[in-house]
Amino acid sequence: MKNIWMPKSVKFINNPINFFRMKRCDAVIVGAGAAGLGVAAHLRNSGLNIIILEKKKSLDKQATNLKATFGSAVKEFKLESAVLRKYKKTTLYGPNSKAHVDLSSEPAYLVDYIKILKLLKRRSGLKINFNVEVIGAEKTNDGIILKDTKDNKYFAKLVVDASGRSSSIAQMMGIERANNYCKFYGFEMEKCNIDPSEGVFYVDRRFTKAGGWVYPISKTRCQVAIGEFLPLEQSTGPDLRRNLLRFIKEYKHYNLRKAKIVKCTTFSVQYPISPVIPMVKDRLIVIGDAAGHATPIMAEGIRPILKMSVAAAARIKECFKCKNFSQSFLADYEDRWWDMFGKNYYWGVILRHVSINYFDNKQWDIVFKKLDSLDIKTKYNLLKSNFSFSMLRNLITPTQFLRVVAIFMKEKSKRAYIISRRRMVSDFV
Numbered sequence: 001m002k003n004i005w006m007p008k009s010v011k012f013i014n015n016p017i018n019f020f021r022m023k024r025c026d027a028v029i030v031g032a033g034a035a036g037l038g039v040a041a042h043l044r045n046s047g048l049n050i051i052i053l054e055k056k057k058s059l060d061k062q063a064t065n066l067k068a069t070f071g072s073a074v075k076e077f078k079l080e081s082a083v084l085r086k087y088k089k090t091t092l093y094g095p096n097s098k099a100h101v102d103l104s105s106e107p108a109y110l111v112d113y114i115k116i117l118k119l120l121k122r123r124s125g126l127k128i129n130f131n132v133e134v135i136g137a138e139k140t141n142d143g144i145i146l147k148d149t150k151d152n153k154y155f156a157k158l159v160v161d162a163s164g165r166s167s168s169i170a171q172m173m174g175i176e177r178a179n180n181y182c183k184f185y186g187f188e189m190e191k192c193n194i195d196p197s198e199g200v201f202y203v204d205r206r207f208t209k210a211g212g213w214v215y216p217i218s219k220t221r222c223q224v225a226i227g228e229f230l231p232l233e234q235s236t237g238p239d240l241r242r243n244l245l246r247f248i249k250e251y252k253h254y255n256l257r258k259a260k261i262v263k264c265t266t267f268s269v270q271y272p273i274s275p276v277i278p279m280v281k282d283r284l285i286v287i288g289d290a291a292g293h294a295t296p297i298m299a300e301g302i303r304p305i306l307k308m309s310v311a312a313a314a315r316i317k318e319c320f321k322c323k324n325f326s327q328s329f330l331a332d333y334e335d336r337w338w339d340m341f342g343k344n345y346y347w348g349v350i351l352r353h354v355s356i357n358y359f360d361n362k363q364w365d366i367v368f369k370k371l372d373s374l375d376i377k378t379k380y381n382l383l384k385s386n387f388s389f390s391m392l393r394n395l396i397t398p399t400q401f402l403r404v405v406a407i408f409m410k411e412k413s414k415r416a417y418i419i420s421r422r423r424m425v426s427d428f429v
Contacts, residue, residue, distance in 0.1 A: 021153070025049040027316065028146060028156040030169050032059065032128045034302060035288025036162030037117055038309025039316070040124035046317050051154060052126055053146075055133040059121065064186070064267040065114045066223050068199065068215055070384065071106045073303040082115035085217060087199040090383070093253045094368035095204045095361040101379040108199055108383075110215050111302070134163075137172035144173075144283050158283050158316060158325055165272055167290040173281050178272035178292040182210060182299045185240035186225025188265035189248075189256060194222055200254060201298075203364050207243040207251075209356045214254060223265075224248065224256065227299070229273065229356055240268075271299050273352075275345070277422055279337065280330035287312050293337070295385035296348035303384075304341055311336040338422065347387035354400050367395050 027043075029036045032054035040052060066084070074080060087108040092099045121128065136147035137159070146154045146169075161169035167177040200214040212226035226244040248256045272292035279286045287293065287308055294301040315333040319325050359367070371379065378391060392401060 022145070022155050023051065023152070024155045025051045026156065026320065027051075027158045027160060028053060028144075028154050029160040029162055030134055030146070031162030031164055031288070031290070032056070032117070032121070032130075033162060033164060033288060034113070034116060034120065035290070035293075035305045035309060036160065037120035037124055038306050039160055039162065039287065039312050040126050041120045042310055042313030043316060044123065044125050046313075046320070048316075048320060050126060051156070052124075052128045053132040053134060053148070053154070054128050054130050057131050059117045059128075060114055062114055062117075063269045064223075065112050066188075066215060066217075067111050067113045067116075067302050068108055068213075069111060069300065069302040070108055073306060074109050074111070077306050079109075079111060079116055079119070082111045082113075082119060083109050084112055085110040085196060085215075087216075088197045090199040090201065092368060092371065093200065093202040093204075093251075094364045095206070097365040097368040097372070098253065099368045099372035099379070101383065102376060105376070106380070110199075110217065113302075116302070134168060137169050139173065139283060156283075158285070158319060160312065160316075161284060161286045161290045162288050164289045165270055167272075167276065167286065169284065170276060170281075170286045170290055173284050175276055175278065175281065175284075175286065178274045178276055180272070180274040181230050181270050182227050182273045182294075183230055183240065183268070183270045184212075184225050184227040184299075185244055185266075185268045186212070186223060187267065188217070188221060188223050188262040189259040190221045190262050192216075192220050192222050192256060192259045194219065194254075194256075202247075202251065202254070203368075204247070204251065205359070205361050205364065207247045208240075212244070212247065214256070221262070222256075222259075225267075229352065271301065273299055274349070275337070275342065275422075278327070278331075279334040280327050282327050282330075283325045285312050285316065285330060285333055291337075293341070295341070296345050296352055297385055297387075298383065300385065307340060308333075308337055311340075341385075342422065344385055344387045347389060347392055348385050350401070351387060351392055351396065354396055354403075358400060358403070370395055 026048040027050045029040055029052045032052055043050060087103055089103050090101045133149045134146045135149055138145050143155055143157045144159045159169060163169055171177055194216050196216040196219050201211060203211040208226050208228050210227045210229045215223040226240050226247060271294045272289055273294055273296050275292040276286060279291045288305045293304045293308055311333050315330060
């Protein structure tokens with residue numbers, strides 16, 4: 001009789017008989033959002049046996065189906081069928097100022113997020129196991145064993161944590177979740193009189209430290225939202241609703257006072273806006289909101305998440321080709337993120353910190369007037385969170401910049417190690 005292979009050092013399997021009931025595969029993807037399904041779609045022709053686990057009951061169960069992204073992402077990932085509205089321009093409103101951005105060279109788009117998920121699912125060719133919540137994870141010498149609420153076990157040589165802001169698998173495997181979040185509250189409105197080709201962002205300290213948006217769906221309908229940058233443990237749901245209603249009533253730049261709230265469109269969502277460190281461990285890749293991949297100012301998720309799904313799939317293929325699932329081998333995926341997005345986070349985090357803690361409405365008006373006078377490339381870079389030192393130099397005063405650096409160094413000097421840029425981006429609110 002041949003020897004039967006079994007995972008080594010397994011605590012979940014008290015009875016060897018349970019081994020035969022355990023679902024085994026090459027990779028498990030936890031989470032069927034854009035991150036998890038994006039990875040699955042790019043692994044379609046890899047020949048790997050992949051299982052997707054999702055705790056929701058269907059893809060239709062999303063906090064909001066409306067997202068905004070740029071034309072480059074729509075074109076690169078062939079999302080045209082999910083487009084609801086094309087924006088040829090956007091306006092950033094301050095309390096008493098505004099900055100116009102002509103988007104004719106690369107339009108922005110309002111997209112149906114649920115349609116994107118269904119599109120990625122079709123491309124993956126895989127079945128999604130819905131209503132499955134993973135509550136346990138254990139690394140063995142040969143892979144990772146996951147356990148769900150129904151006591152089902154899944155063994156995989158590699159796990160992709162695309163579980164969203166909960167970062168559930170990453171936490172089980174010893175990775176600390178993101179420290180900083182942006183919480184949004186919003187709803188759709190009808191009977192509006194708006195320009196359907198203009199996306200709007202606003203900042204006014206009377207309503208929020210962060211800001212919000214107005215996304216036109218048609219001439220008479222839009223989505224309006226307000227946000228706040230917060231540490232994880234804070235919650236401002238009631239405050240955000242109250243302030244959003246005040247914004248609609250009082251804001252003079254954008255008249256929505258006669259519009260009506262559409263029933264059953266209210267949403268409250270929370271996105272990590274700082275990356276987890278590390279994004280990989282032995283046999284584990286963390287992606288999407290679980291990894292804090294949204295941009296630091298605009299909290300844009302679709303574009304960076306889909307780009308990182310390509311990087312994750314490419315590294316996963318190499319892992320199985322080389323039979324190397326170590327953290328050091330997987331680190332190329334994390335390095336790709338820092339090369340594409342992380343280097344801009346450093347300056348974006350400084351701008352976010354300065355604006356939240358030191359800007360009043362007078363200073364915001366100065367920033368928006370400065371922004372309006374800048375060239376189109378710089379404006380595009382701000383919308384895409386492609387921040388740089390020169391951009392900060394043009395938007396905030398040298399005194400403000402030096403002040404925030406001094407505070408940061410004072411806070412971090414209490415620690416017994418040197419802070420890298422990666423650690424600063426993760427920790428600095």
